[in-house]
Amino acid sequence: MAVVANKRSVMVLYSGSTDMESHRTRIVLAEKGILVDVIEVERQEENANELDKINPYKSVPTLVDRDLVLFKSQIIMEYLDERFPHPPLLPVYPVARAKSRLMIHRIERDWYTLVDQIENGDEEAASNAREKLCDSILELTPVFADSPYFLSEEFSLIDCCIAPILWRLPKLGIELPTTAKPIFEYEQRIFERDSFKASLTESEREIRLDAEEL
Numbered sequence: 001m002a003v004v005a006n007k008r009s010v011m012v013l014y015s016g017s018t019d020m021e022s023h024r025t026r027i028v029l030a031e032k033g034i035l036v037d038v039i040e041v042e043r044q045e046e047n048a049n050e051l052d053k054i055n056p057y058k059s060v061p062t063l064v065d066r067d068l069v070l071f072k073s074q075i076i077m078e079y080l081d082e083r084f085p086h087p088p089l090l091p092v093y094p095v096a097r098a099k100s101r102l103m104i105h106r107i108e109r110d111w112y113t114l115v116d117q118i119e120n121g122d123e124e125a126a127s128n129a130r131e132k133l134c135d136s137i138l139e140l141t142p143v144f145a146d147s148p149y150f151l152s153e154e155f156s157l158i159d160c161c162i163a164p165i166l167w168r169l170p171k172l173g174i175e176l177p178t179t180a181k182p183i184f185e186y187e188q189r190i191f192e193r194d195s196f197k198a199s200l201t202e203s204e205r206e207i208r209l210d211a212e213e214l
Contacts, residue, residue, distance in 0.1 A: 014051045014062040017203040020112065021073035022061040023164040028077045030195035032084045041202070047144035059135045060136070074104065077157055089157045100158055103151065107161045110136060115165060120170050134174050137166075138185065148189060155193070163190045171207045 013029065017040045029036050041047045048058075054069050055062045062081070063070045083087045091097045113135070117129035122169055135161045143151065146176035150158045167189050169176065176183060190196055 006054075010066055012064040013038050014041050014047070014055075014064075015039065015201075016041060016060040017201040018207075019060055020115065020164040020168070023060040023167075023199060023201075023204065024141075024160045025063070025076050025080075026075050026199040027160045027163060027195060028080050028089065028157070030088065030198040031087065031160070031193075032080060034080065034084055066096070069090075074108070077081050077160065081157065087155075089155070089160065091152075091156075100151075100156060103158050104161050106159070107165075111162075111165055115168070115172065130173055133172070134176070136182060138176065141180055141182050144186045152184070159190060163196060167204065168207060 011034065013022075013025065013036050015026060015038050026038065039047050039050075039052055047185055051060070051062060052058050052113045052213060054064065055071050055192075061069055061071070061073055061075045065083075070079055078090070090100055113134060114129045114133040118133065121129060147153055149155050150162055152158070166183070
């Protein structure tokens with residue numbers, strides 16, 4: 001990954017190689033061009049033990065910036081956007097900023113919850129969640145068509161939250177119909193960004209490679 005330093009930098013991100021919340025945090029880091037050590041927790045037990053010492057919830061992503069330890073991806077993403085303000089990933093004005101935060105909350109509550117049910121539920125629950133997620137994404141086709149990025153002319157934290165889900169659709173067993181052209185065009189814009197490419201782990205790259213081979 002382009003965002004990984006050769007030597008341990010001041011800032012460290014404990015990350016899961018296929019974890020969506022880690023992925024969206026990595027997108028922000030890459031978009032900002034922040035130099036950071038990305039440590040994949042599941043690869044070595046030693047890394048997991050390090051995480052246990054600094055995060056009481058033992059969760060990823062966890063960001064360490066000098067003496068500051070942050071967990072919960074939304075908190076990390078907003079901290080990075082405030083500490084490294086260029087390019088801005090949240091609107092300047094309070095009303096627009098609040099609307100962006102509300103949309104991110106809805107994506108987390110609705111779409112991320114359904115992804116969790118697909119990945120961890122029984123067969124019936126996964127099937128129902130898969131159908132709901134597909135329908136929910138398709139319902140927003142006009143929104144994807146309305147502007148280059150989601151609800152905005154500029155790339156934002158909302159896009160950082162949506163992109164990991166769309167990237168994983170093949171793995172989740174979801175194939176959007178040809179009528180979803182605005183979503184496919186949105187995906188192309190997002191997936192071709194240098195920051196998105198840099199954010200991907202080897203395991204995440206394989207998701208799309210496997211899909212192309214089918």
